[in-house]
Amino acid sequence: MPDRKGVTKMADCECLATCPFFNDQMADMPSMSGIIKTRYCTGSNVHCARHMVFRTLGRDAVPKDLYPSQVERAQEVIDAH
Numbered sequence: 001m002p003d004r005k006g007v008t009k010m011a012d013c014e015c016l017a018t019c020p021f022f023n024d025q026m027a028d029m030p031s032m033s034g035i036i037k038t039r040y041c042t043g044s045n046v047h048c049a050r051h052m053v054f055r056t057l058g059r060d061a062v063p064k065d066l067y068p069s070q071v072e073r074a075q076e077v078i079d080a081h
């Protein structure tokens with residue numbers, strides 16, 4: 001959400017509670033997962049591949065094994081709809 005100065009505020013992603021990536025439920029958690037969580041999950045989810053699918057197609061359309069960095073795959077999922 002941009003504030004009055006147009007600066008994007010850091011905010012927790014609304015998917016935190018149920019997101020398998022954030023909750024360490026994915027098969028191969030990347031070694032950088034902590035950094036990704038800080039950047040995306042509690043920072044800005046705009047560039048998260050999982051969130052791209054979630055906000056475009058809804059929660060049920062997000063592949064279980066899609067990682068936040070797989071933006072191209074997210075776009076393919078979106079384009080296929």
Ligand code: SF4
Binds near residue numbers: 016022041042048054
């Ligand atoms: S991985 Fe993406 S969808 Fe999941 S909590 Fe983090 S920013 Fe949100």
